[in-house]
Amino acid sequence: MEAVRTNELGLRRDEWLERMKLFGLGSPAILLILVILVIPVGWLFYVSFIGADGTFSLENYERMLKRKSYARIFQTTFEVSFLTTGLCILIGYPLAYFIAGLPNRIANLCLITVLLPFWTSLLVRTYAWLVLLQKRGLVNEWAISLGLWDEPIKIVHNMTGTLIGMVHIMLPFLILPVYGAMKAIDRDLMKAASNLGASPRRAFWTVFFPLTLPGLFAGSLMVFILCLGFFVTPAVLGGGKVIMVSMKIVSNIELFVNWGAASALGVVLLVSTMVILWIASRFLNLEKMTGGGH
Amino acid sequence: MTSRTNEALPISVKNVTKTYGPVHALNDVSLEVQSGEFLTLLGPSGSGKTTLLMVLAGFTRPDCGSLKFGDREVIRTPPHLRDVGMTFQSYALFPHMTVAGNVGYPLKLRKVPKPEIAARVEAALDTVQLGGFGDRRIDQLSGGQRQRVAVARAIVFEPRILLMDEPLSALDKKLRDQMQIELRHLHEKLGMTTVYVTHDQREALTMSDRIAVVNHGRIMQLATPRDLYERPANRFVADFIGESTFLPVSRQGDTVLFDGTPLLHDSPPPEAASLLLMVRPERVVLSREGPREGVNNFAATATEVVYQGDSFLLHAALADGAQIVLRGAMRGANVTALPAVGDALTLCLAPEDTVLIDGSEA
Numbered sequence: 172m173e174a175v176r177t178n179e180l181g182l183r184r185d186e187w188l189e190r191m192k193l194f195g196l197g198s199p200a201i202l203l204i205l206v207i208l209v210i211p212v213g214w215l216f217y218v219s220f221i222g223a224d225g226t227f228s229l230e231n232y233e234r235m236l237k238r239k240s241y242a243r244i245f246q247t248t249f250e251v252s253f254l255t256t257g258l259c260i261l262i263g264y265p266l267a268y269f270i271a272g273l274p275n276r277i278a279n280l281c282l283i284t285v286l287l288p289f290w291t292s293l294l295v296r297t298y299a300w301l302v303l304l305q306k307r308g309l310v311n312e313w314a315i316s317l318g319l320w321d322e323p324i325k326i327v328h329n330m331t332g333t334l335i336g337m338v339h340i341m342l343p344f345l346i347l348p349v350y351g352a353m354k355a356i357d358r359d360l361m362k363a364a365s366n367l368g369a370s371p372r373r374a375f376w377t378v379f380f381p382l383t384l385p386g387l388f389a390g391s392l393m394v395f396i397l398c399l400g401f402f403v404t405p406a407v408l409g410g411g412k413v414i415m416v417s418m419k420i421v422s423n424i425e426l427f428v429n430w431g432a433a434s435a436l437g438v439v440l441l442v443s444t445m446v447i448l449w450i451a452s453r454f455l456n457l458e459k460m461t462g463g464g465h
Numbered sequence: 466m467t468s469r470t471n472e473a474l475p476i477s478v479k480n481v482t483k484t485y486g487p488v489h490a491l492n493d494v495s496l497e498v499q500s501g502e503f504l505t506l507l508g509p510s511g512s513g514k515t516t517l518l519m520v521l522a523g524f525t526r527p528d529c530g531s532l533k534f535g536d537r538e539v540i541r542t543p544p545h546l547r548d549v550g551m552t553f554q555s556y557a558l559f560p561h562m563t564v565a566g567n568v569g570y571p572l573k574l575r576k577v578p579k580p581e582i583a584a585r586v587e588a589a590l591d592t593v594q595l596g597g598f599g600d601r602r603i604d605q606l607s608g609g610q611r612q613r614v615a616v617a618r619a620i621v622f623e624p625r626i627l628l629m630d631e632p633l634s635a636l637d638k639k640l641r642d643q644m645q646i647e648l649r650h651l652h653e654k655l656g657m658t659t660v661y662v663t664h665d666q667r668e669a670l671t672m673s674d675r676i677a678v679v680n681h682g683r684i685m686q687l688a689t690p691r692d693l694y695e696r697p698a699n700r701f702v703a704d705f706i707g708e709s710t711f712l713p714v715s716r717q718g719d720t721v722l723f724d725g726t727p728l729l730h731d732s733p734p735p736e737a738a739s740l741l742l743m744v745r746p747e748r749v750v751l752s753r754e755g756p757r758e759g760v761n762n763f764a765a766t767a768t769e770v771v772y773q774g775d776s777f778l779l780h781a782a783l784a785d786g787a788q789i790v791l792r793g794a795m796r797g798a799n800v801t802a803l804p805a806v807g808d809a810l811t812l813c814l815a816p817e818d819t820v821l822i823d824g825s826e827a
Contacts, residue, residue: 362524363557365544367571367618374545377570381561 219434231435248415251405252398255337256391262338263345264387271353285343293340297407300336301327328410336404341397345390352386392451396444416440473501473658474535474625481530483516490516491527492682498660503652505661507669508679515630518662522628523547534626549626550619554634556611558603564614565599571622589621609640620655629661633668645671666706670694678702699823703743712742712787714821721821724785729761730819739824746792748818752811753798761819763812765789767804777803781810
């Protein structure tokens, strides 16, 4: 006998309506992404395949392969990104560890301090570094008066200056996820390690550090990817000596009015970022499979 | 793991005090745990029982006092050099290691050769009935299995002292009952001195050789489960262990009076300024034929009757308004008809069940 299925249609309709409402909430964002992201990026791809004569051509990509200057630019971009990420880890991880060990109220205050740089614009912060680091800047003057070095040294308009500025700007992006991972670690785990015979150092390396890896990985990835497309800081603090992909894109448009070449660079940057993200996501899944994820 | 060459160690706690600001988490606590004994620290939350366990493990540094494992003074020894096994309320299993990785961790730290680690891990897992689970990830295990892994990890390096911090509190009741018996058997098999913390009085009664009831940072009473239940030292212990109602009684020379009537009691009342009659619900007998000979009879009126399947609870008011709770078995006349609210009843308490305790709130 057929079971009685009272109100089945009405209930199913309610569920469908609920889902539609949820979709409705998301639709402005979906529309926005479509208009300002998907269409322009599609156009970017299209333009990158248009040659100087206005027909389909691979010349924009061929140029990248042929000219040595492009190879150098990509090399610089990755070098700056790697170094910035590495320095951020070296500075950020111990700082996050320190903050995670503080009582909650003080820790929150410290986190606000970490985020403080976000309150001023990127450009202001970058120029502030320029003022501090220049030949007659605060850093050189003080170092000389303290006797740290005798002559003003060149710490801006080069790689050093670029890295100082970029690390400063990127640091919060690393600290926050690492701090989050550290706070998520059950305090009893460290006690257990210690109880089982691990010295504080062993307990750190065998239990604490592995459990912060997903956070450290996420933070490093974010910093690295942000670095790849960075423009203002290397442009101002690099003094023309540190040329990254984004700067080449600007010069292609502003100096040479070559939209095709600029688009091709943009596409390469976009694709390499996506490849890195894809590889990283495989790694992150691996983390989860070995139980390291949270 | 089946036979042990290591001797269990006695634990000696002397005059340990720990204050947090004005609060005494531990107030001059002294306690001797005998070698091989299963001792439970029982108390409400915030009583200091966990603090005492943390002092034993070395995670809490007391203000003063002495702690000896055997002859060794360890009060200033850091936790990783104390060589005691411990299980945590949250299990504290390392999520980035397999079951075998967790259990083998203490052996790896002790530089045990790899083949021996594998053998001892498997033996420890067998002991907790998790043989063959070595390759599992921690998040693939149920609560009861995690508990077993935590125990295996705590015993695999054959510590002579085992500390357990509310190990069963996260399990459901059925599993908890089963694990209580299992842990008890494990203790009999391995014979290590065990200090067990719980707030569950039934768990304490089931498992322990002796129980230390802790409150306000002090040990209220240290006794075997039976003594603790039958002869509680004061009202707090009587209240915390089992259910009971208390009736005020007065002393007149050698006799003890309740509501003007002398009480029959087998054991002498304690020397105390104020006395209370402790009434355990299961010891009160409902008499359907009026007062009986040779027992204490109380005339009462039923105020509430609760059917609970295997038994029933009867709340009754005495003439002076005091309340008595009675738990009766569901058999005989009770199955046919339970007393109704408002019925006049006679409640009987045998002289051996008439326990007088120190009424001061200690």
